[in-house]
Amino acid sequence: MTQATNALALSATAPSQRRIGRLAASFFAVMTFVATAMPLAASARSAPESFADLAEEVTGAVVNISASTTVEARNRTLPQLPPGTPFEDLFEEFFNRRGQGNGESGPPRPPRSSNSLGSGFVIDPSGIVVTNNHVIGDANDISVIFSDGTRLKAEIVGKDSKVDLAVLRVKSDKPLKAVKFGDSDTLRPGDWVMAIGNPFGLGGSVTAGIVSARGRNIESGPYDNYIQTDAAINKGNSGGPLFNMNGEVIGINTAILSPTGGSVGIGFAVPASTAVPIIEQLREFGETRRGWLGVRIQNVDDATAEALSLGSARGALIAGVDEKGPAKPAGLEVGDVIVKFDNKDVKDSRDLPRIVASTPVGKEVDVTIVRKGQEMTKKVTLGRLEDGEKQASLQQPPAEAPTVTRQALGLSMSGMTDELRRRFSLKDDLKGVVITRVDPNSSASDKRIQAGEVIVEVNQEPVTNPADVTKKIDDLKAQGRKSALLLVANPQGEVRFVALSIE
Structure with missing residues (x-):
């Protein structure tokens, strides 16, 4: 019985064993494919074994910026004490001995110097250096310090407070190590990046991380479009470069979000795509020359999109037209929604100022609008943005007789x-x-x-x-x-x- 049972069992399980064998072979083949395929995918996304070669290649172009501002010192006023008090002579002697005077007859205090430290990088071997505008501020003495200790005086070529950029020039008796800008528009969240700068005065510091996000608006200005990174950025890193793995500058480190004052893994860099046109204008003209459309805009929410028959919330809604601006003669009107400017999509109202500002003054561009549900294109010749032209001048239709509430x-x-x-x-x-x-x-x-x-x-x-x-x-x-x-x-x-x- 036992032998028969065993025989029947073998007979019954043999087909199953053959099927299992075939499945095992197939599984082995699949696993072999995965094992050979996975290293290819992993190698495309894996971290570099070391950032040392990249850092060594570009560090020579990264500089420290020392900016000094001389400010007039005020004489301290002698504390008001009752006449004849025993402390009157003591305080007067103390203040005069320290050269601070008593606010009336004491010797004047000498001017004092306020210093700031930041970072920058060379983009032209002839001596063109890029940094943040807030690094130099209103400094009257700027020095650029290189990794080999060389210290050169710098002059300001131009600066832009809206995007927080400045271009400096130094004179060197030999060509300087320079770096090039890369295409920041190809960045993806998760891409590796490396920052080099002068945090807390510790020059030549290298940090690495990834791109955390793109297109960040931190409400620091009208053209916010920051790269967010978790590469450590601290005070003193401002103006330094953010590199991709090809050694190209894809961002300029500008700001941090920190409740403590130190890095918490949230830093922001001006993308190269935003910075390069401004830098070119500063080098050529010594100032920015942004395009100007002459409209006041607001965002489009879902309810507004439905009311305007847009289909979806998109574009920039014109809420005002400057009577002296380029938009007026081109036929743009209040209530028009700009959905495309110079063949670039306007996804929301934040896009339009950046696109217009980066468009050359005097260029004739196509502006696609939606008016009362109908899409049409207008041609506009851009003017030049003036800081004082912020408010639109609107004309309203004449009023009729008032009626009851x-x-x-x-x-x-x-x-x-x-x-x-x-x-x-x-x-x-x-x-x-x-x-x-x-x-x-x-x-x-x-x-x-x-x-x-x-x-x-x-x-x-x-x-x-x-x-x-x-x-x-x-x-x-x-x-x-x-x-x-x-x-x-x-x-x-x-x-x-x-x-x-x-x-």
């Missing part, structure tokens, strides 16, 4: 009257429908609409009395629309678009 969308509205103009200190030429009250539980309150503001347009059509507003809202409801787009002006006449739900 009405309510809609959580807003109490009234026609324009002299009494309301005085009560809310409204600008003389401001026309439209005055908001007299906002329901605190309404969507309008959530969007920060306030009493005293003025509705200028509803869905890009002018309104002059509350009846206009309610009629247009009723029309939108009849069309099955979910939101109404209001152009709202504050008492000073500055306007913004606000999309309110009408469901």
